[in-house]
Amino acid sequence: MNTYIEKNKDRFLSELFDLLRIPSVSADSKYKQDVLKAADFIKDKLIAAGAAKAEICPTKGHPIVYGEKLIDPKAPTVLVYGHYDVQPPDPLNLWSSPPFEPVIKDGRVYARGSCDDKGQMYMHIKALETILKSSELNCNIKFLIEGEEEIGSDNLDSFVKENKDKLKADVVLISDTSIISEDCPSITVGLRGLCYLEVEVTGPKRDLHSGIYGGAVANPINTLCKMIASLKDENNHITIPGFYDDVKELSAKEREELNKIPFDLSEYQKELDIEDIEGEKGYTTIERTGIRPTLDVNGIWGGYTGEGAKTVLPSKAYAKISMRLVPGQNFEKVTKQFSEHFKAIAPKSVKVEVLPHHGGEPALIPTDFPGYEAASLAIEEVWGKKPLPTRDGGSIPIVSLFEKVLGLKTVLMGFGLDEDAIHSPNESYKVDHYFKGIETITLFYKHFSAISKGK
């Protein structure tokens, strides 16, 4: 390992712990002050690491932190993107230790955001420090660290559009994804898009006694269940009209290639403690999570949910529903398709509201441009193997934003693992990946500068 990183391990970790202690949950307004505190923290640490400039840029929502270290107008420029906000920690009772009190156990840092994305984002700040203190920086670096990634990056779009010059670069570098395993490093080249909505079904205008009215008045929970159930057919195909129209089907050869990724189904089932997998007929697990769109209920609630029994026929029932989209699909079109369909299937006995939360476009990234090549070399140097290109089930909507507005390709060089349990209780990140990630990033700049010069 790089000697400078080796020497500063403890401090690098303790700074990350300080960041993880700030509960910067962007989805919940009660954490607003903490989100601001996290932004300040990032700004200060950018300066401390050697950035020439760092600033808090207000938006209509949570602020964006911008920082830069420019060495030479002729050198290639890398735009580093990351986010300092985190997912809500619920359900709290399933955490083994408090989500905002980081601890190390079995070589992992446990805390909300340890991997997604504070841990991975902070590697970039420490990589900047490492290069400046121990070798030579051959690239210009710009940092764009936002606070709304977990709620759809609502204000990033206009910020990027209004700051095209400021954000001018040659490539975008993001660490917010996973590798297949330590023995099998990978770079994500496909991302699913996202369409997230909330639905509200109203039956009678007030809660009713289920004995007096039950059987004669539509129960909005039963109705919501029926409507949700009807969104997939017996083969787990999504039934929304037109939903698959724009899906780009892969060729037989592409599918064959994709399925070469090492995958052990029995290990997968064992790790999740499930007796059977379930998904769209005709596709493998790798395909179902990589190249096929999905529909999941992320939350549902209605009626009496307390202890014991209450014989209520409730007035309202709610659900949060999201769809993962694949290349070809457009989240605005899918939002419209879902909303229209969901209203169309509602019986006259209830009223339905559909509230779009946010969305993001799917993305496909090539493997033959300098950014990818630099990442591939850097990973091979640190992890001992050439990384495989993979398609990820998750969504990083800003990848298509950077492509459209700035004309930039993105390198998704993340070091998470499936078992990091991001978005779940007991999220964690391997301590070792944190340090190896910092080292890999320093080498990325070296290779990117060399390849860029050579071209």
Next chain:
Amino acid sequence: MNTYIEKNKDRFLSELFDLLRIPSVSADSKYKQDVLKAADFIKDKLIAAGAAKAEICPTKGHPIVYGEKLIDPKAPTVLVYGHYDVQPPDPLNLWSSPPFEPVIKDGRVYARGSCDDKGQMYMHIKALETILKSSELNCNIKFLIEGEEEIGSDNLDSFVKENKDKLKADVVLISDTSIISEDCPSITVGLRGLCYLEVEVTGPKRDLHSGIYGGAVANPINTLCKMIASLKDENNHITIPGFYDDVKELSAKEREELNKIPFDLSEYQKELDIEDIEGEKGYTTIERTGIRPTLDVNGIWGGYTGEGAKTVLPSKAYAKISMRLVPGQNFEKVTKQFSEHFKAIAPKSVKVEVLPHHGGEPALIPTDFPGYEAASLAIEEVWGKKPLPTRDGGSIPIVSLFEKVLGLKTVLMGFGLDEDAIHSPNESYKVDHYFKGIETITLFYKHFSAISKGK
């Protein structure tokens, strides 16, 4: 109105208010002390009203209050049943005034329990006082006031069995039901039974990121929705095998009689603000709530239900499901049928737990015995019209318990109205019905004693 009631109106109301201020929610253990406080209150007020004896009888759960005023071993004996516990007040945000701070508005007392059953039960205590202070008591009266009605009267069964002698009587009198309207008084002669269960569906052992796993792993919320949806077919018949086997079908003539009850569908829809009703094909609204079994989801929850969006594929989803049963059906048999069916329809990709909460048998009461006749005469005297016998959708499981263990018929002489919104936010009870109810009860004793002597 009876002069004694007229003179003591304010005090009768203020005592009821004191009782309503005690949040005796039996379903939620955090109210345990309040439940005990309510039991003490009832005991004290029985003595104050003139009962010769009143005592708190401990059970494995909340205590039962027993009281008596015995005048003559040869006089007929009436066993008054009521309950001092109330439904949980949730959802709190829909109450116009706090549920445990009673207020009078437009001639109604607003508070949790104002009708069900504190208001109606307390009429009996005030009726005892009224008779003793202003006329002559010709019956022995025994009071059995429990604290677990809203959670299934789990401990009443053994109490009644162990106290057969103490509870010996000629009839049971209960005020815990409604009349059709002020212009159309009624006595409930049919009650539905109840079978209440909670189900838990587990998918993966931990919450997952819906991007990484979505589409490949069963989502327990989607699965629960599908399972619930399948419990009714396109005609809203319940699909649980054997569910209807024991349902006693009514004859065409009986159905014709039943449908003579005044009912205005457009008024019903308007009051509930629904564009359409919904229920089992082939039956009217009166039949759907009176003589047909039902299945309602009373509560559902799972995944992220907070503000904003969280892209989680949750580990677990839950629902509280209850079925109203009709004469012929047995709640233990239905509990078994439901549990077996619900487990049978679960796909291998999830695990299912079914936890029975409580149940109660349906009941049918004749209209040709002294108790019913006395109630009919008392109501006619106070309300100006002979009451109609009706079938109620709700459940009072103890009616069949009294029949089986004590060999007693029950008179369901309640004075609620549909719009009292029992079990709902803003529960209320008409002030006028409270006083008229007290008067009707005093007259019931007069008529019951006279009819019993005449026989």
